[in-house]
Amino acid sequence: MSTKGEKTRAEIIASAKTLFYERGYAGTSFSDIVDAAGIYRGNIYHYFKTKDEILQAVVDQRLDEFRALLAQWEAQSSQPKERLRLFVNMIAGRKNDLVRYGCPIGTLNTELAKEQRELQQSSKALFDLFCDWLTSQFAALGHAKEARSLALHLLCRAQGISVVSHVYEDAKLLKREVGKLGTWLDEL
Amino acid sequence: MSTKGEKTRAEIIASAKTLFYERGYAGTSFSDIVDAAGIYRGNIYHYFKTKDEILQAVVDQRLDEFRALLAQWEAQSSQPKERLRLFVNMIAGRKNDLVRYGCPIGTLNTELAKEQRELQQSSKALFDLFCDWLTSQFAALGHAKEARSLALHLLCRAQGISVVSHVYEDAKLLKREVGKLGTWLDEL
DNA sequence: GTCTATATAATGATAGAC
DNA sequence: GTCTATCATTATATAGAC
Numbered sequence: 001m002s003t004k005g006e007k008t009r010a011e012i013i014a015s016a017k018t019l020f021y022e023r024g025y026a027g028t029s030f031s032d033i034v035d036a037a038g039i040y041r042g043n044i045y046h047y048f049k050t051k052d053e054i055l056q057a058v059v060d061q062r063l064d065e066f067r068a069l070l071a072q073w074e075a076q077s078s079q080p081k082e083r084l085r086l087f088v089n090m091i092a093g094r095k096n097d098l099v100r101y102g103c104p105i106g107t108l109n110t111e112l113a114k115e116q117r118e119l120q121q122s123s124k125a126l127f128d129l130f131c132d133w134l135t136s137q138f139a140a141l142g143h144a145k146e147a148r149s150l151a152l153h154l155l156c157r158a159q160g161i162s163v164v165s166h167v168y169e170d171a172k173l174l175k176r177e178v179g180k181l182g183t184w185l186d187e188l
Numbered sequence: 189m190s191t192k193g194e195k196t197r198a199e200i201i202a203s204a205k206t207l208f209y210e211r212g213y214a215g216t217s218f219s220d221i222v223d224a225a226g227i228y229r230g231n232i233y234h235y236f237k238t239k240d241e242i243l244q245a246v247v248d249q250r251l252d253e254f255r256a257l258l259a260q261w262e263a264q265s266s267q268p269k270e271r272l273r274l275f276v277n278m279i280a281g282r283k284n285d286l287v288r289y290g291c292p293i294g295t296l297n298t299e300l301a302k303e304q305r306e307l308q309q310s311s312k313a314l315f316d317l318f319c320d321w322l323t324s325q326f327a328a329l330g331h332a333k334e335a336r337s338l339a340l341h342l343l344c345r346a347q348g349i350s351v352v353s354h355v356y357e358d359a360k361l362l363k364r365e366v367g368k369l370g371t372w373l374d375e376l
Numbered sequence: 377g378t379c380t381a382t383a384t385a386a387t388g389a390t391a392g393a394c
Numbered sequence: 395g396t397c398t399a400t401c402a403t404t405a406t407a408t409a410g411a412c
Contacts, residue, residue, distance in 0.1 A: 005377060023303040026214040030406065040379050045407065107298055109355045110290055115211045120355075127355055149364065152352060156365055160348025164340060167297045167308075167315055176337065177344055193395060218388060228397050233389065379412075387404065394397075 009047045011037040017058045021104045024111055025055060052119060059122045062104065063129060070133050080140040084154070084185055087134065091158055092178045095171045103162035105130075131155060141188070150188075157181050197235045199225040205246045209292045212299055213243060240307060247310045250292065251317060258321050268328040272342070272373055275322065279346055280366045283359045291350035293318075319343060329376070338376075345369050 015036035019028040030051065034044050048054045073086045091098065101107070105126040112120035134151035143150055161181070165174035203224035207216040218239065222232050236242045261274045279286065289295070293314040300308035322339035331338055349369070353362035 008377080024214065024299060026212065027303055029404080031404080042380075042382095042408075043378065046377070049407090051406080101302060102298055106351055106355075107302070110295055110298055110351060111212060113354055113357075114289060114295070115215060124355060127352075152361055153365065153368065156348035156352045157345070158348070159351040160344035160346070163294055163298060163347040163351060164315075164344045166301055167294075167312060169301075173340055177341065180341065196395080217386075219386080230390075230398075230400095231396065234395065237389090239388075377412105379410105381409085381411100383406105383408070385405075385407100388402090390401070391399090392397105393399100394395105 005047075008037075008039060008043075011039070012044060012047055012054065013057045013061055016054045017061060020055065020058055020108065022101050025051075025108065026111065055119065056122055059108075059126065062126055066126065066129055070129070080137040081185070081188075083137050084134070084141075085182070087130075087154070088158075088178060088181050088185060091161060091181075092175055095165075095174050098162050099165050099169050099171050099174060102166040103159060106159045106162055107166075127155070143188075154181075157184070193235075196225075196227060196231070200227070200232060200235055200242065201245045201249055204242045205249060208243065208246055208296065210289050213239075213296065214299065243307065244310055247296075247314065250314055254314065254317055258317070268325040269373070269376075271325050272322070272329075273370070275318075275342070276346075276366060276369050276373060279349060279369075280363055283353075283362050286350050287353050287357050287359050287362060290354040291347060294347045294350055295354075315343070331376075342369075345372070 012033060016028070016033050019032050019036060023032070030044060031041070033054070034041055037044075048057070069090075073083050076086065077083055097104075105123070108123045109120060109127060112123055131148075131151050134154055135147045138147035138150040157177075158181070161174055161177040165171065165177070200221060204216070204221050207220050207224060211220070218232060219229070221242070222229055225232075232242075236245070257278075261271050264274065265271055285292075293311070296311045297308060297315060300311055319336075319339050322342055323335045326335035326338040345365075346369070349362055349365040353359065353365070
């Protein structure tokens with residue numbers, strides 16, 4: 001667990017994270033990862049026994065990043081509606097990546113849910129993270145009873161925007177739909 | 189182009205269609221297809237030179253099926269709002285497959301849009317088919333100016349429902365969200 | 377912890393006898 | 395149009411020298 005080893009490990013995870021997002025999990029090979037990480041072929045097995053283990057490490061890192069983001073939103077405002085707006089605004093803020101590669105959470109889960117339900121279990125945690133947080137915000141807004149239902153509705157809307165604007169590579173469509181989502185939030 | 193050859197070809201397409209849907213395009217190999225079709229390994233190349241050609245044939249067949257479905261809806265009602273309701277009802281009607289494998293159009297496009305934009309061009313036609321038809325219905329409903337925007341909004345909503353209920357394998361969520369979509373249509 | 381060589385299985389794809 | 399054998403390539407994965 002020297003400094004050098006930790007750095008190599010971090011580079012593998014960083015490369016895999018990007019590649020899984022840009023090419024998909026099945027579309028990314030060990031060769032792709034070691035090439036991107038700038039390490040030697042067999043070396044990757046010193047850190048990860050299987051491709052699944054790499055995925056787990058990538059998911060864990062994304063979980064950490066998103067937890068930090070949620071903490072930042074909570075620090076930014078104590079108003080639940082304001083916080084929900086930060087979630088909606090994030091979609092527009094990330095429009096370039098969303099339009100090019102889709103939602104990193106949605107596309108990963110969509111791929112893994114097809115025929116690898118065991119593998120998908122870990123990536124589903126990314127959905128749960130946002131779902132739980134959104135549920136808390138809707139509850140704080142006074143919709144305790146239907147908080148989870150509203151959170152899932154918002155996730156559906158966000159995912160739908162990501163899918164269609166990704167398919168059509170259409171940032172204008174994304175912004176228009178995010179606007180409608182903001183209106184829905186206002187009128188709640 | 190004998191009867192037997194046509195039958196073999198049809199079996200390849202049918203097997204590939206199911207496998208691409210259930211396992212994804214990258215997740216399906218030639219071996220999988222020939223095994224499912226019950227033909228011999230090399231034989232598939234008599235009908236299709238590449239995997240891409242098989243995908244094209246699968247997409248063409250889906251296009252034919254969906255065109256027939258749209259024609260059926262048009263025959264079923266002359267009221268645009270009734271027709272739009274048939275679209276929304278289709279989601280609930282196909283909930284078992286949607287919850288297990290996602291939307292056959294959305295998941296295919298999501299996968300191919302990642303790093304194979306050329307390949308995705310053909311599968312995008314499936315989206316266009318529905319988008320154009322929905323646009324016509326919204327126009328006939330008196331929303332000529334924003335017909336396309338409404339059609340894309342409906343597609344976003346439908347895709348979002350498919351993604352999230354697929355990820356959570358949750359048919360109840362799907363039905364609840366389809367209900368909300370029906371309300372949106374009513375209040376239009 | 378790094379690097380080279382290699383094993384083994386699966387991939388997409390072909391050639392040619394029948 | 396059917397079937398067998400096989401190719402070249404790539405994949406995941408390992409062993410072992412350094």
